[in-house]
Amino acid sequence: MRIGVPKEIKPQENRIGLTPESVKVLTLNGHEVLVESNGGYEAGFDNEQYKKSGAKIVNKAEDIFNDSEIIVKVKEPLTNEIKMIRENQIVFTYLHLAAGKQLTEGLVKSKSVCIAYETITDNSGRLPLLAPMSAVAGRMSIQAGAHCLEKNQKGRGVLLGGAPGVDPATVVILGGGVVGENAALMATGLKAKVHIVDKSTQRLEQLKKIFGDKIIPELSDKTDLKKLISECVLLIGGVLIPGAEAPKLITKDMLKLMKRGSVIVDVAIDQGGCVETSKPTTHANPTYIVDDIVHYCVANMPGGVPRTSTIALNKATLPFLSKLADKGYNKVFREDKNFLEGLNVFKGQVTYKAVADTFGYKYISPNELIG
Helix, strand or coil, X not given: CEEEECCCXXXXXXXXXXXXXXXXXXXXXXXXXXXXXXXXXXXXXXXXXXXHCXXXXXXXXXXXXXXXXXXXXXXCCCHHHHCCCXXXXXXXXXXXXXXXXXXXXXXXXXXXXXXXXXXXXXXXXCCCCCHHHHHHXXXXXXXXXXXXXXXXXXXXXXXXXXXXXXXXXXXXXXXXXXXXHHHHHHHHHCCCEEEEEECCHHHHHHHHHHHHHHEEEEEHHHCCHHHHHHHCCEEEECCCCCCCCCCCCECCHHHHHCCCCCEEEEHHHHHCCCECCCCCECCCCCEXXXXXXXXXXECCHHHHCHHHHHHHHHHHHHHHHHHHHHHCHHHHHHHCHHHHCCEEEECCEECCHHHHHHHCCCECCHHHHHC
């Protein structure tokens, strides 16, 4: 198959869909790979590396979209890209459709085959293609939050780990999944006082085994969330409902309970955010303030560390892409129900229920379409 890798055009997004190493694997298997010129430069991969791996360097994105059977990206297509997507073309990337009505409408109209990294599952129901970027975002959330707490960033002026004679600061992490676990890894490393809130007793027990007394597990049904956020200076939003919009766990009124200069890092912003006052920001302008609370809501956090993120993402996506290119989507989807879970839009039909429910589309089971 002919696989196209355009340069990402979302602001401050410097990742790329394929590394030179991934290109080499694909070309050795007989596939043709088109990479947009300098598409990987900011992630540390230059044109010459791609050429040596067997890729053809293409100067214009239009030619990538026009000549490729599969488009491999990192972030969701933006308006200019949606216009270039062709009928029956496969789009393989993060989509987060439940937070993007216009994007969903555009992809439906394109009659393309849209596979979302974030809804592909494994045999245990986990999300193997979302996990690496969730891990990066979780780790970055503490790094970003600690920076935002500095006074010159309009934060409270607090060091997370405290100091001799000063107690450590309190961090509350909403959600004990991959984001939450990785946020806890960094926060405990900085010696903060860490609470993790989750709805699963089993998951909290797992986290307790990992972190021991370094964390305080909080079962959501039995936790006074208002009291908890009044005590913290850093709140991490790591809640996920696969493929669906994130629930709003923190309301605007609840911000009044938080200490002036406290920080919210809403990692769930890709799925709409779990804080009522959250709105997407960029790496260039990552924060804003509501009711004296600093909000950090960058919608592509891992894009800030593009080399690490691109390599980590490719480790997860390449086996799926190789299978897709080798066999074609019809055979792959019939053979692999976990891969089929990634199908969100198929030739004008919405095939992921959470997305259909969010925007009022008729849901069509992907099993009906693939047969």
